[in-house]
Amino acid sequence: MSDIPNKMVVDVRGVEKHFGEGANRIHVLKQVNLQAYAGEILMLVGPSGCGKTTLLSAIAGTLRVENGSIEVFNQQLHRMSGGALTKFRAKNIGFIFQQFNLIPTLSVAENVGIPLLIQGVGNREAMKRSRAVLDAVGLGKRWNERPNKLSGGQQQRVAIARALVHEPPLVICDEPTAALDSQNGEIVLELFRNVARSANRAVIIVTHDNRIFSYADRIARMDDGEIVEEKKQTHDHPPQFLHEHAL
């Protein structure tokens, strides 16, 4: 590793968000600052309800915040119009939602191809690339099925394939391994590592899954709407997926 700091790709400064009205109003993001750098896997951890998904949604541009600024690849999301933001997001961000958000009426391969079709890639090419990524997550043979025929872990891998298919420079994942066994979890983490090996790309992962922590280059801990700790990890040993004990 060189001493030259990598390029900052996400810069969150002083971000505030409330939900609800009156007595039900809750303060979900409290002056949040968080940066992500090219070439890294950043993990965001913290108790349920502390604001992790809210923060990810703000970084992904799917949720507007009240104060502060969010820059992604030097673009100020809060200054973009809805249309420009949608375009920017389609090209630059792959988002794996906590709920997989697969479209039930489309086949698995069609679901994965959506980001390519949005970008104007032709249907044939989109299906070819979609099936290649499905192969990489071990679902090549299931390309023509409807998502509800698949198990939870398989659906999760379809959602992961959809977030990677257009090779976005920023991959944002909300609990990407929650439904995966260790074999598939390892495959997915290696895919994320490959993304983060590239000099211009980064991966941000929200997770409770202690099997994957060693893959993080940095871990940010959130509590009650605030980032309370940031820790860099050295990789003296290659990261390793912690296998659960056989039951």
Ligand SMILES: Nc1ncnc2c1ncn2[C@@H]1O[C@H](COP(=O)(O)OP(=O)(O)OP(=O)(O)O)[C@@H](O)[C@H]1O
């Ligand atoms: N659209 C919404 N409307 C109202 N309240 C919301 C909304 N989204 C989230 N909240 C509230 O904001 C708080 C933070 O939610 P968030 O989903 O960010 O938590 P989280 O850290 O991702 O939790 P988990 O680990 O359970 O996924 C919670 O109290 C939640 O109820």
Ligand SMILES: [Mg+2]
């Ligand atoms: Mg969440």
